[in-house]
Amino acid sequence: MTRRAFSERDIHLALDGELPVDEMLDFEHWLAGRPDMKTLAARYEQDRAALRAALAGIAEAPVPQRLTAALETKRETQRGGAVWQRYAAAAILFLIGGLSGYYAASLSQPVATPLLTRMADNAIDAHLIYSNEKLHVVEVAADQRDHLQGWLSKRVGVKLVAPDLRALGYDFIGGRLLPFEKTTAAQFMYQDASGGRVSLYLTRDETRADTGYHWLQERGANALYWFDGGYGCAIAGTVPQATLTAIADAAYKQLLEG
Amino acid sequence: MDDRRIAILGEIPRMRRYARALLRDQDAADDLVQDSLERALSRMGNWRSGENPRRWLFTIMHNLFVDQFRKTRRRNESAMLPIENSEVLAQPAVQFGHAVNGDVLEALQTISADRRAALILVAVEGFSYAEAAELLAIPAGTVMSRVSRGREDLRAILDDGHRRRAIKVVEP
Numbered sequence: 436m437t438r439r440a441f442s443e444r445d446i447h448l449a450l451d452g453e454l455p456v457d458e459m460l461d462f463e464h465w466l467a468g469r470p471d472m473k474t475l476a477a478r479y480e481q482d483r484a485a486l487r488a489a490l491a492g493i494a495e496a497p498v499p500q501r502l503t504a505a506l507e508t509k510r511e512t513q514r515g516g517a518v519w520q521r522y523a524a525a526a527i528l529f530l531i532g533g534l535s536g537y538y539a540a541s542l543s544q545p546v547a548t549p550l551l552t553r554m555a556d557n558a559i560d561a562h563l564i565y566s567n568e569k570l571h572v573v574e575v576a577a578d579q580r581d582h583l584q585g586w587l588s589k590r591v592g593v594k595l596v597a598p599d600l601r602a603l604g605y606d607f608i609g610g611r612l613l614p615f616e617k618t619t620a621a622q623f624m625y626q627d628a629s630g631g632r633v634s635l636y637l638t639r640d641e642t643r644a645d646t647g648y649h650w651l652q653e654r655g656a657n658a659l660y661w662f663d664g665g666y667g668c669a670i671a672g673t674v675p676q677a678t679l680t681a682i683a684d685a686a687y688k689q690l691l692e693g
Numbered sequence: 694m695d696d697r698r699i700a701i702l703g704e705i706p707r708m709r710r711y712a713r714a715l716l717r718d719q720d721a722a723d724d725l726v727q728d729s730l731e732r733a734l735s736r737m738g739n740w741r742s743g744e745n746p747r748r749w750l751f752t753i754m755h756n757l758f759v760d761q762f763r764k765t766r767r768r769n770e771s772a773m774l775p776i777e778n779s780e781v782l783a784q785p786a787v788q789f790g791h792a793v794n795g796d797v798l799e800a801l802q803t804i805s806a807d808r809r810a811a812l813i814l815v816a817v818e819g820f821s822y823a824e825a826a827e828l829l830a831i832p833a834g835t836v837m838s839r840v841s842r843g844r845e846d847l848r849a850i851l852d853d854g855h856r857r858r859a860i861k862v863v864e865p
Contacts, residue, residue: 447841451815453822479844482851483816485797490817494710499723502705505730506698603700604747628747629819674706681703684696 441465446476450483495675551644551667553616555651555660558636558669561613561622562656566632566672573609573624583610587621593639593666597623598689603681605633633672633679635686640667648683650676659683664691700746701733707747707818708754714813715758717802725761729754751818752828755810762806800850808843815840 438461445462448454454462466473565572575583580597588595590612597607605625613620615638623635644662651658651669659679660669668690670683708729712722732753733740740749801809814825815836822840826833 444841447837447844451822451840453837478848482797482844482847486801486813486847487817489797490710490714490813493713493719494706496706496709498705498709502709502723502727502730503702505727506702506705506734602696602745603703604745627819628821628824629817631819677705678703681699684699 438465443472443475446472446479450476450479498675498677550616551646551649551660551662552651554620554636554638554667555649555658555669555671556653557613557615557620558622558634558660558671559651559653559656559658561620561636562632562634562658562671563654565611565622565624566634572632574611576609577607579609580607587612587637591619591621591637591639593637595621595637595666596689598635598686600625600682600685603678603685604628605682608632631672631674633670633674633682636669636671637690638667640665648680661687663687666690697737697740697746701730701750704747704750705730708750711751711813711818712754712758714798714801714817715806715810717798725754725758728757732757748820748824748828751814751820755828758806758810796851797847800847803850804843804846808839808846811836811839812843812847816844 439458441462445454445458446466449459449462466476575586577583577597584595584597587610597610600607604627606627608624608626610621610623613622613636618639620636620638623637624632625634626632640662642662643665645664646662648659648661651660656671656673657676657679658669658671659676659682660667661683662668668686670679670686672679672682705726708726709722712725712729713719716722716725729750733750736753740746801813804812810829811825814820814828815822820828822833822836825836825840829836831839
């Protein structure tokens with residue numbers, strides 16, 4: 436096979452993930468032999484990192500109330516109506532709680548049981564370890580979804596279905612078996628278009644508790660977790676709480692239906 | 694709140710990030726997000742269920758931004774020399790700048806809006822050329838050239854920030 440001629444244009448394609456996979460190796464060879472182009476590619480990558488870093492804080496920051504309020508009440512919300520907006524924000528929290536029946540309940544819940552907290556802790560550990568893997572993010576990839584679900588259900592001892600989160604922009608990429616409290620847990624990994632990952636950590640719950648949603652924040656990651664219907668679930672990711680809440684609501688329904 | 698509103702809620706942080714990249718001012722950026730959310734709510738019927746809300750919301754927001762941008766330009770509040778005409782782009786040396794956050798966001802604002810939008814959608818928001826093309830209603834090849842030119846502009850501006858600031862023209 437003859438290698439095609441590469442140019443500066445390909446540096447942009449490679450950086451944007453638009454270079455065909457079968458050309459990557461040849462491109463790397465070409466780049467290795469062109470110090471000027473290699474410097475340029477490194478520079479563009481550095482600028483992109485600076486851009487992402489400069490904008491990261493905005494995506495992580497709490498969403499202003501007027502925006503969540505805008506979503507709830509399209510006609511009555513007006514800019515500058517500060518007092519009114521506070522009521523709207525309260526209303527939206529109440530409505531989120533009403534829908535899931537969990538969020539609001541969790542506010543009045545007693546302290547999370549130790550086992551519950553340990554599950555969330557493990558979920559964050561596992562998330563931080565595997566979501567940062569480049570080559571071995573999952574043990575079994577999404578193309579063997581049925582096999583993976585069957586195997587993990589058997590090993591964890593509860594029927595597991597990897598929820599479909601595509602409506603929220605997250606593609607299922609696979610899963611793995613993990614230890615938990617001398618037994619087992621399953622991890623399902625998801626990825627969005629920018630490569631951001633969230634994972635679901637699932638265990639069997641013998642006590643059949645119903646705990647409602649709880650939050651844990653650790654080492655820069657958030658986890659939203661609960662026990663219900665004989666299983667425990669913790670969703671972990673370095674994403675805002677609103678994103679995790681949306682994922683949890685979608686996953687919760689599918690886990691129970693499945 | 695129904696499922697679709699919850700899905701939209703989950704997109705607000707990314708919408709704020711894109712808006713902030715398009716506009717210099719955080720309040721103006723949030724105004725744009727708020728306008729976009731209101732428009733999205735009034736057109737809920739256009740969103741097919743099961744479809745990723747992100748592209749739909751970003752398309753709405755981008756169109757609003759373009760409208761606003763045209764109005765602002767018409768009012769002629771402030772004008773920049775078009776980057777294409779500036780001398781800054783005359784082959785600056787490749788060097789490793791140590792850009793801090795503020796610098797890079799300032800530099801971003803001096804790139805033409807078309808290139809800025811394409812660059813951010815692809816390099817920060819992670820859209821493919823094809824997705825960005827659909828969102829911006831331009832051919833994928835145009836996305837590619839806007840992204841690469843935007844990237845070149847950004848590098849040039851970061852390398853020569855002082856000169857760039859000196860040629861900024863503010864009309865009375």
